[in-house]
Amino acid sequence: MLSLEQAVEKTLASVARMEPEFVVLNEAYRRYAAQNLHANVSIPGFDNSAMDGYAVISSDLKGASEKTPTSLQNIGVVPAGDGPDKKITPGCCMRIFTGSPIPEGANAVVMQEGCKINTNENRVLCADEVKPWENIRMKGEDVQTGDQLLTKGQKINTGALGLLAATGHHQIKVGRQPNVGIISTGNELVEAPKKLTTGKIYESNRTMLASMVSRSNGVPKIYPIVPDNLEETCSALKTAFQENDIILSSGGVSVGDHDHVKPAIEQIGGTVDFWKVSIKPGKPFVLGQVNDRALFGLPGNPASALVTFQLLVLPALLKMQGASDCRLAKRRGELTEEFANKGDRRHFARVSINSQGQVVSTGGQRSHMLGSLAKANALLDVPPASRLTKGDLVEVLMIED
Numbered sequence: 251m252l253s254l255e256q257a258v259e260k261t262l263a264s265v266a267r268m269e270p271e272f273v274v275l276n277e278a279y280r281r282y283a284a285q286n287l288h289a290n291v292s293i294p295g296f297d298n299s300a301m302d303g304y305a306v307i308s309s310d311l312k313g314a315s316e317k318t319p320t321s322l323q324n325i326g327v328v329p330a331g332d333g334p335d336k337k338i339t340p341g342c343c344m345r346i347f348t349g350s351p352i353p354e355g356a357n358a359v360v361m362q363e364g365c366k367i368n369t370n371e372n373r374v375l376c377a378d379e380v381k382p383w384e385n386i387r388m389k390g391e392d393v394q395t396g397d398q399l400l401t402k403g404q405k406i407n408t409g410a411l412g413l414l415a416a417t418g419h420h421q422i423k424v425g426r427q428p429n430v431g432i433i434s435t436g437n438e439l440v441e442a443p444k445k446l447t448t449g450k451i452y453e454s455n456r457t458m459l460a461s462m463v464s465r466s467n468g469v470p471k472i473y474p475i476v477p478d479n480l481e482e483t484c485s486a487l488k489t490a491f492q493e494n495d496i497i498l499s500s501g502g503v504s505v506g507d508h509d510h511v512k513p514a515i516e517q518i519g520g521t522v523d524f525w526k527v528s529i530k531p532g533k534p535f536v537l538g539q540v541n542d543r544a545l546f547g548l549p550g551n552p553a554s555a556l557v558t559f560q561l562l563v564l565p566a567l568l569k570m571q572g573a574s575d576c577r578l579a580k581r582r583g584e585l586t587e588e589f590a591n592k593g594d595r596r597h598f599a600r601v602s603i604n605s606q607g608q609v610v611s612t613g614g615q616r617s618h619m620l621g622s623l624a625k626a627n628a629l630l631d632v633p634p635a636s637r638l639t640k641g642d643l644v645e646v647l648m649i650e651d
């Protein structure tokens with residue numbers, strides 16, 4: 251049986267980075283940069299005012315105070331979005347607004363709150379001194395043309411979008427989103443609103459898997475429920491392989507007479523790379539390969555499907571998109587209760603971590619149990635044969651934002 255690390259190495263190795271594509275910025279949120287990105291222009295692009303006030307020559311205001319204000323001649327206005335049409339010479343100033351370009355000759359902006367305007371004489375009385383370059387945002391002080399903004403493989407967040415837009419980017423190259431086929435197998439599975447009959451249950455894995463695929467930027471495609479027979483499993487897999495970059499199946503990977511996923515992979519010409527990972531829930535996990543495409547055969551128990559997706563599938567989906575960091579985010583927290591693992595496999599417990607960092611179990615932890623899923627936003631890694639106690643500081647793996 252493989253360790254989790256060995257299994258992750260194999261699922262990562264089973265997929266390749268996909269060809270990148272160009273997208274407009276509005277479609278780039280949460281995607282991964284496929285190249286280093288640089289500034290096309292500087293920010294600020296020109297020296298401009300940080301205040302509403304008057305553009306002045308700072309030495310003109312030397313010694314200015316409430317009692318002895320300096321009187322300057324107001325020679326015009328520089329509105330934001332326009333160029334100044336005049337030059338500032340000693341004894342003169344211009345009305346200026348936040349973001350307006352600094353007129354030639356000026357080297358400071360005096361705030362309008364410190365000035366009195368005599369409109370008739372077109373003169374401004376300034377009651378404050380101002381240092382050279384005070385209240386001026388200098389060209390390139392934030393970002394200079396050519397500066398590297400993002401590194402290849404970096405996730406594009408809201409701030410990155412602002413930065414890219416402000417430096418003149420329109421379209422950028424990002425990793426393509428993998429198309430992910432989702433199949434559930436099982437004679438017992440039905441879909442609501444159909445009525446349940448004896449022995450039947452409502453199918454729940456496909457919608458969970460699709461949401462996790464979407465959250466990791468993949469494009470999910472849900473296929474009809476596949477009954478437990480080899481022929482139909484083969485034909486469902488074939489169709490899904492034709493239409494997707496990667497396949498997720500759930501169920502049918504144990505050793506029962508009705509577990510057809512492994513035989514089906516081989517029947518359609520693929521190979522089974524490994525089966526079984528030393529984790530709980532999620533031990534029966536199959537990695538198959540058909541014509542250079544990966545199939546991740548997840549166990550049918552809902553908690554097992556969720557945990558194996560997070561630990562083994564998500565890293566692969568991120569790698570396909572060119573992400574430089576393919577791991578789940580971690581958060582530090584403090585246990586509010588004991589977690590014991592008497593078994594010999596690592597246990598990934600469904601927990602919730604709140605904004606104060608308190609970690610609590612969300613309920614029943616057996617692999618068929620769904621009751622504890624809705625409240626869970628993280629997984630706690632409880633090592634084999636161990637007991638974590640209340641007050642222990644831990645790191646949990648985040649599975650929700």
Ligand code: AMP
Pocket residue numbers: 434435436438439451452453454455456500501502503504549550551552618
């Ligand atoms: P299997 O992995 O096929 O042996 O299924 C293990 C358990 O998970 C059984 O109790 C199944 O009924 C249940 N199960 C399998 N697939 C699903 C599914 N898609 N939705 C909900 N439960 C499932």
Ligand code: MG
Pocket residue numbers: 435436437501502508550
């Ligand atoms: Mg089954």
